[in-house]
Every structure is written in structure tokens, then in C-alpha cells.
Amino acid sequence: MPPAGPPEPASQDPPGSAGPGGPARAGTGLAVLLGQVARGDEDAFRRVYDQTAGPVLGTVRRIVRDPAQSEEVMQEVLLEVWRTAARYDPRTGSPASWIMTLAHRRAVDRVRSEHSAARRELRAAVSVVEFDEVTEAVEASLDRERVRRCLSSLTELQREAVTLAYYHGYTYREVAELLGVAVGTVKTRMRDGLIRLRDCLGVQ
């Protein structure tokens, strides 16, 4: 468990500026870059890559685990961004959120198939220990520090539910099983936890 530090007050960032690789700074830039990517600008695509490949790969790797497969998924995600940049609709969220949603979904799709079920069961056996690593692994960057603090402001059950779902790719039913709590409770904790996280991070 992360040290139960004092909850971070709502961040000072202007809301709605989430963006990996610099959440408070990259949001607008990414939107502009996506417009250029949509017109086939490879240099803009390189810059989108620079801003998003790290968070995409990191997230995918937590779920997929296998480094080579994770790289494949990361590239699929970036290529999907290239292909569908013209279809990005800012009304549905920030560019970063669009790309990370795509990445997370792809990673989950990759592991959630029958032939990986056995491996997942193995993982399940150890993951109750593993979810500490998420918060342990945080490093000195300001972004990570803020996320770490906000995660530690959740209740233990909220944090476990969010972490197991987001960083490990489990369904809410699997999380309920792992934590030995009712399915309804897990659903509620996932929502409450994310709401608290959102408010703590100061995103819209």
C-alpha cells in the first residue's frame, strides 16, 4: 500500500488539460498535432508518438505483461491514431484521453481471450500482492507524484478496485472475486474511486 500521505488538494492546473507525458501541458498541442496527422503529416505523427508512446506502452505493458506483445499493441494503437485522426472528436474528450482509451481497450482485448485464461488465473493468484507495485513504481516526476498522492487519497477498497481494473485489466467480477467482496460493492467503489481521483487530479 502506498503511504497514506495527506490527500493532495485539487490541483492548480487548469481543468481539462490532461495529457500524458505532461498532462497539464500537452493537451492543446496534441489536438493541433492530431489535425496535422489527419492531413498525413508524418512529422506531426512523430510528435504525437513522442508524447503518447510512453504512456501507451506503460499502460499496455501492465496489462499484457509480455514486452514484445506490448510493443505490438503500442504500435497498433499509434497506427490507429494515424489512421483515424480525422475522426477524433474533441467533444468526446481530450486527445490524450482518446488515445489512452484506445490503448487500454486494445490491451484488454489482447488478454481477454480463452487461451490466455490460464495465464490470467496464474496472475490472479499473485496480483493481490502485485498491485502495490503500481504505487511503488512511481518516480520523481510531478505527474506521477500527483497521481500517487491522489491514489493514496482513495479508500483501500477503492484503490484496489481501480488499480486491479485499470492496471491489470480485470473485469469488475474478477475484481470482486479477487477481493472477496460483492460485485455491487466493487462497481460502486470503482465509480467512487474514479470520481475521487478525477476531483483530486483536477481534471474535468
Next chain:
Amino acid sequence: MGGRGPAGGAGSAGAGLGGAGLGGAGLGGAGLGGAGLGGAGLGGAGGGDLHTLVGAYVMDAVTPDDRVRFEQHLAGCETCRAEVRGLREATARLAAAAAVQPRDGLREQTVLAAGRIRQLPPVTADAPAGPTGQATAAGGPGAGGGPGEPGGPGEAVGASGAGSWWRRLAGTGRPRSWVPRLAVGVAVVALAAAAGLGAAMSGAEHRLDMAQTRSHAVAAVLTAPDATMLTAQVLSGGSATVVMSHRDGALVFTAAGLPDLAPSRAYQLWLMSPAGPRSAGLLPAARHGMTGPMVISGLAPGDKVGLTVEAAGGAPRPTTSPILMLPLR
């Protein structure tokens, strides 16, 4: 993502064809295009309980069925969509906090691959997201398996090795068991209508999620004016059905009754071209005996669809004899 976000990989079942599937007669109404239609559960009383799923939903911690139900709920609830947006921004921060440095070389590899991928045009007001635009939206880069092909992005797939059996098969040899293509224009339209696609299309503005784009992509192929259906027996048991559109260069693959495999094995789908085999991804787990749908885009004349049994993680190129080889004509 407004119903036109990037589609999921072809390998994922997502909100796809429901129980009945293509091979039979009907599409399961619930699955195809089911996302966002249907009045059930919109807002109101029924929505309250369902709405607690929002956290699990934005973290993809739901089953495909849950997802469809929740998206129906979303379609009728602007407040809920706003909550989804906010929570997704929060999860994007979780992603940012997990960032790692990709190894050198991946960037240029990715840019190189991008240069070979046709970009989707924007959706315009007078031509809302419909079959044409979405058809290519489904396959994901490089036909589902795309850069995720075990061989690795940028690799010249099939240029060497792997024996030559596939060349023989891809060239002339042809299983006798496949049924020549059927004219399915009318049938497909009927299937689509039965599945409620019309409603799905007209409501496209309100789509929020990629799974829906995926099912639209399936729908796009099925409703393409030149859609044709091919069916074939799989040598090891079961049958495969392909609906393809030459115009869109895309196809939808489904299978029924494939024998279960040991956990260490998986069915892998291939696009066999004269240049060599290209992975189209591993088949997802069957549900109720039905596998798929998988959407493959980027078809070229002379391509064939092949199916092999490989190790669970897939193979860069086929290592066993195909149990299906279906010319696309």
C-alpha cells in the same frame, strides 16, 4: 468517441455478432449494431442501477454484454456521457503515470508502417458515419493482426522460410469443400435490417465508444452494395463464413463449431497473398459455438483467407497446414 473513434482490433469479439451469427441465417439482433440502440434502459428509472457501471465501463472492466447494455444507457443520457468523459480524463492520468520509455527504433518503425496505411477521411455533415467510412475502420492497421503480427511490424512477412506448402495452397491447391459464393445482396440487407442496423446508423452521432465503431465496421461490410458471402467447411470440423466487399477491400470472418483447442494452442487467421501470408490475428474465444466476427481490411486481389492452428501466442507465419483456405472472389 463519437462513434467514429478508432475501431478495436479485429481480433476482439467486442460487441459483435450475437448468438446466431452469419453462418446460419440471422445475425443475433442483440449483438450487431446493438450498441446504442434499443430503447431499453435509457435514462429514467432503469438507468440508475445500470449507471453504477460507469466506473467499470471507463476502465474496460466489463463484459461485452455489459458494454452493450451500458452504451444503450449512455445513448439516452447526456449527463452520463459527461461523467464518462470526466472519468476517462482521470484514467488518462493513470496511464500517464505508468509511462515507460519505448526502445529506440520503434518510433521510426511505426512511422514507416503509418506510411503504408491509408487514413480515414473525416466524417462530414452531409455524409455521417456510415458504411463507407466505417468499413475500413474496423480492421485496424494491417488487417487486424496488423503491426501486431507476431512477425513484428515492418517485417516482410512470408518472404522466406516457412516451407512452401502455403505457396502451393495459396496458389492452386484448393480445398474442395468450400461452397462457391452465394449472392447475398438481398440476404445481407435483410440480416442488417433484422439486426437493427438502420437505427444504429442514424444514431451514429451519439456513439461514444469504440466497440460501437467495431460493430459498425462489421455492419459496413455486411451492408456494402457488393457484399458477397462465402462459406466453407473447416477441415478439422466446423465451418467458416466470410462476407466480403471488394469495394471496401474488407471482409467479416466468422466461424461456427470449431473444435476446442488445448489452452496452449490457438486458431490463427491469415490473409494469404501471392507475396506471402499475413497474420490477421488470433481468433477470439468462441461463444456459444460462434467465433468472431473479425474484420479484415486492406484486401488485395488474389488474397485468400487461411486458418491454422498455432501456439497460443500466434506465429509470425503459418507453421501447420491450413485447415481452411478460402479464395476471395
